[in-house]
Amino acid sequence: MLMHTVVETAVPEEWSNPIVDFALFLGQPIVALLLTVLLAILVFGVPMGDTADEISARVGGALGPIVGVLLIVGAGGELATFRVHSDLGRKVCNSWRPGLNAVGS
Numbered sequence: 836m837l838m839h840t841v842v843e844t845a846v847p848e849e850w851s852n853p854i855v856d857f858a859l860f861l862g863q864p865i866v867a868l869l870l871t872v873l874l875a876i877l878v879f880g881v882p883m884g885d886t887a888d889e890i891s892a893r894v895g896g897a898l899g900p901i902v903g904v905l906l907i908v909g910a911g912g913e914l915a916t917f918r919v920h921s922d923l924g925r926k927v928c929n930s931w932r933p934g935l936n937a938v939g940s
Contacts, residue, residue, distance in 0.1 A: 836864055836867045838858055838861060838867075839862020839863065839867075840862070842858045843859065843862075872894070876890055876894070880893070
């Protein structure tokens with residue numbers, strides 16, 4: 836994800852080349868997290884002599900805590916998007932003090 840941010844910031848939008856596109860693809864959150872999980876399984880599971888059932892149980896046991904974090908982060912992102920697109924900040928500001936312009940409006 837850091838690679839995505841660096842490439843997106845450093846490379847002009849007009850540039851369209853396969854290396855930049857590949858770096859942006861690998862930096863997408865879903866792809867980056869999937870690759871991280873697969874790499875962790877290969878580095879920490881297989882060489883340690885764990886069986887497929889043990890690795891599966893460990894990965895399955897980690898899903899509970901991860902789901903809670905992803906739910907909170909996703910809900911926060913959606914709430915921020917809703918607030919920005921609905922112009923909620925200015926409406927709340929104007930309801931408290933009519934005529935006062937919110938920052939950025």
